Amino acid sequence: MAQPLPAVELPIGEAAGRWLASDVAALRSQPPDPMSAMDGYALRQVDMPGPWDIVGESAAGHPFQGTVGPRQAVRIATGAVVPGGADMVAVQEDCRAEGSRLFFDGDPPEPLGRHIRPRGLDFAQGDIIARAGERLTPARLALAITAGHGRLSVHEKASVAVIEGGDELRPAGEDLPPGAIPASNGAMLGALFTDLGCEIESHGPVPDRRDALRAAFEQAKNAHMIVTSGGASVGDHDLVLPVLEEMGAKIDFWRVAIKPGKPILVARLGRQLVIGLPGNPVSSFVTAHLFAQPIARALMGDRSPLPAMQPAFCLGDLPATGKRTEFLRAAFTDLGVMPLALQDSAALTPLAEADALILRPAETAEVKTGDVVRVIPLAPRNRN
Numbered sequence: 001m002a003q004p005l006p007a008v009e010l011p012i013g014e015a016a017g018r019w020l021a022s023d024v025a026a027l028r029s030q031p032p033d034p035m036s037a038m039d040g041y042a043l044r045q046v047d048m049p050g051p052w053d054i055v056g057e058s059a060a061g062h063p064f065q066g067t068v069g070p071r072q073a074v075r076i077a078t079g080a081v082v083p084g085g086a087d088m089v090a091v092q093e094d095c096r097a098e099g100s101r102l103f104f105d106g107d108p109p110e111p112l113g114r115h116i117r118p119r120g121l122d123f124a125q126g127d128i129i130a131r132a133g134e135r136l137t138p139a140r141l142a143l144a145i146t147a148g149h150g151r152l153s154v155h156e157k158a159s160v161a162v163i164e165g166g167d168e169l170r171p172a173g174e175d176l177p178p179g180a181i182p183a184s185n186g187a188m189l190g191a192l193f194t195d196l197g198c199e200i201e202s203h204g205p206v207p208d209r210r211d212a213l214r215a216a217f218e219q220a221k222n223a224h225m226i227v228t229s230g231g232a233s234v235g236d237h238d239l240v241l242p243v244l245e246e247m248g249a250k251i252d253f254w255r256v257a258i259k260p261g262k263p264i265l266v267a268r269l270g271r272q273l274v275i276g277l278p279g280n281p282v283s284s285f286v287t288a289h290l291f292a293q294p295i296a297r298a299l300m301g302d303r304s305p306l307p308a309m310q311p312a313f314c315l316g317d318l319p320a321t322g323k324r325t326e327f328l329r330a331a332f333t334d335l336g337v338m339p340l341a342l343q344d345s346a347a348l349t350p351l352a353e354a355d356a357l358i359l360r361p362a363e364t365a366e367v368k369t370g371d372v373v374r375v376i377p378l379a380p381r382n383r384n
């Protein structure tokens with residue numbers, strides 16, 4: 001449904017965290033030459049156990065110019081080019097230099113103790129080191145730079161307009177008249193999309209009036225994606241669906257058999273994607289993970305945008321499920337995953353403790369402690 005945004009070519013540092021728009025081939029081999037993995041002496045295995053004449057030095061960035069002949073050794077540093085003729089490095093701790101003479105004092109090296117990284121060990125020129133649709137993570141950033149790239153083609157960032165609505169909501173820190181509560185979903189959702197590298201604009205809190213909600217949609221008309229919070233259910237003040245219909249939006253779906261998050265709505269308003277999240281804070285958070293973040297990822301070029309799942313031992317008993325698939329807030333321990341005690345879709349205290357969601361399909365039998373369950377790890381940012 002969400003077609004990736006166009007590609008842009010950027011200096012590689014600015015491309016960090018974005019999704020690659022094309023495969024990345026190595027422009028060079030790494031290591032470019034055989035390199036020493038240790039500080040010591042480059043020499044010939046046949047000459048073991050010495051002694052040798054020290055004939056020069058190979059330092060990182062300053063290769064030895066000659067070759068290593070019989071009973072010759074070259075002082076070598078970690079990361080320096082191994083000179084021609086040498087086929088092992090004797091580590092410094094095993095050697096004793098007296099003037100220009102070198103003696104071997106250590107145990108005979110093991111078969112793999114040559115301490116030389118061959119040319120192209122990591123990758124060879126022409127190898128595909130990263131694929132279109134993969135994220136330029138910190139490790140891939142280092143890999144692409146090492147592979148010789150200074151600029152990369154990545155997808156544009158998605159701009160996300162967050163609209164939170166409800167008459168009871170007041171901005172953070174403001175005085176609260178009776179019945180009012182602080183508006184927290186907008187900030188939470190903004191932070192979740194900032195984590196993905198999206199550009200965020202925030203609207204609201206918007207009162208429960210059609211004209212006010214419509215005005216907010218109109219203000220958000222330049223964003224790629226609009227994420228609303230609240231007003232998604234069936235009450236008289238739940239205006240997201242009626243206002244979208246009034247504005248001529250195409251409703252893709254409304255309401256899914258999940259808990260929390262049943263009133264989730266996905267629509268298209270012209271070229272914009274609208275994701276209507278429920279107002280209950282936990283429902284908002286969970287549906288942001290299950291629907292809104294994957295859509296934002298797909299827009300930004302992620303080829304596998306859906307949340308990753310993994311098995312884990314369940315460290316608590318869980319009752320059989322009903323008609324809705326459940327996503328229980330849980331915390332990882334070193335033995336498995338612990339369902340948190342309070343599973344209310346309005347309760348933020350357990351949400352702030354959670355670093356995983358346990359997926360419990362609809363109409364499945366109870367789970368006993370020690371059973372294996374499917375788990376969606378939450379983004380690292382939700383962890384300590």
Ligand SMILES: Nc1nc2c(c(=O)[nH]1)N[C@H]1C(S)=C(S)[C@@H](COP(=O)(O)OP(=O)(O)OC[C@H]3O[C@@H](n4cnc5c(N)ncnc54)[C@H](O)[C@@H]3O)O[C@H]1N2
Binds near residue numbers: 183186260
């Ligand atoms: N008769 C029915 N009632 C409800 C149904 C239903 O199917 N039939 N569904 C329930 C479910 S499930 C959910 S989830 C909620 C969500 O409904 P809405 O999206 O319309 O949410 P609101 O009514 O606007 O708010 C619910 C709750 O969350 C608080 N809230 C809202 N926005 C924020 C915000 N930005 N920051 C903090 N807290 C917020 C709001 O004050 C309410 O307490 O509907 C059930 N009802």
Ligand code: MOO
Binds near residue numbers: 258260262283
């Ligand atoms: O689906 Mo609602 O999110 O259960 O509270």
